[in-house]
Amino acid sequence: MTAAQVFTNLSAWQVIAWGLLFFTALYLAGGFGMTALTRFLQRYGIGKVLDTRPLKPDQLQREWRQSFHSILIFGLGMIVPWGFVQLGWARFAANPSAWQIAIEIWGLLIWNDVHFWINHRLLHTRWFKRFHGDHHRSVVVTPWSTYSFHPVEAMMMGNVILLPMVVHDFAFWSLASVPVFSLVLNAIGHSNYDFFPAVGPRHPLAASRRHHLHHARPAGNYGFAFAFMDRWLRSEADPLPVRPAPARSTHSAP
Template sequence: MAQTFTSLSAPQVMLWGLLFFGGIYLGFGALTWLLTKRVLPALGIGRALDPRPLQPGQLRRELTQSGISVLIFGLGMVFPWGLLQLGWARLEPDAGWRRIGIEILVLAVWNDVHFWLNHRLLHTRWLRRFHGPHHRSFVTTPWATYSFHPIEALMLGNVILLPMVLHDFSFWSLASVPVFSLFFNCVGHSNYDFVPGVSYSHWFAASRRHHLHHAVHNGNYGFQFTFMDRLFRTRIAADAAEPLFQAFRKKHGATTA
């Protein structure tokens, strides 16, 4: 597969990139939407987090902005391809599954570090305006996953470039990054607590943490894990948004989320 990828032309790489990113966005988005809106509530598994309704036109806006991000990510596949063409990076064609597994774990940790650093920068006064379009989704949906300003998409989309010049990864290890990244992102933006019984710090509580980030904005800059927010003390208290939700329930006569 490594040889096939490097032998493609630049237009072919960009076309396959568009199909790949568009496919995983639509696939994971639709699956998460179906699970959280239909299947899991019907089975009595989990619960919705933010009780407030979506804004008028929110889904159309998220899909439009995500389409632009898919375009940037897909066309941007020419950059890792270019590193290989220039000889600045190399793919390991004979990596075994054990090595691939270790590489994926390393990339998952790096993905969290990269995301926290860029996300924290996007909340500074210099770059905040580029993060604003994403935060228009006060109540998150899986379709908000790629709903970025183009600058934010460029910042988050370069995650594999530095690792590529430092180590000869397997093609499959690098290809896994957008897959697990989008999967965890859809979970984080689902506005659904899949496992209410686990603690707020648990890996499975990522959707709780990220929904709070959208509700109160400052803090919880991490991705799937919590180590960066713990290290830099940027965690949001688990009950930080309760006053907002209680006020909404009181106003609308609701007693449950």
């Protein structure tokens, strides 16, 4: 029996239970993994921390609490794509080739950025910004900020695979890859670490720098892993001003 058949044959409660376990495991792996990676790189002088200010006293506890609520929403939300399949609104590809899966993952990666930009831009409008303030309370971001959302934001960001499912018969593993690469890229974006300081701000490897700038200056940089949406729609954030070095005294010591 294939993975797609196993998923289709699960009961609603089993889908929810597996969804909760899946997103909990993703969040813990992303948080602990990215924290360990940035500490390792910092120890060996590879890359640099973007914002050295200390965290707010209750920041981590707040991020964990809000992320727990997001995990509940993501896990419960697994019932929706499962329901699409049960109702015949969506189907999984039969016997997809490795090439098909690879192409579909690449297409979903691009769609993920488009979907994120649209929803993120909405969250910075007058009507929706009330739901995005929880996330922006983390000015100095951490890998634990990745799921730190208001429930409405979690629902907006968590529906990324629904539209693709109804317009194309994707392989099961292509769709299953979306929350995985989304979490990895989200953890990078919230790592507060510049892994490749030498690359330009539009480079894909500068994603953490772009998202750090968005938290420091929220008007702009609404994209996710790539810069193409901000570039095309002219929503790139202005760089932060360079802090002048403290002036040296011109007086000689007595």
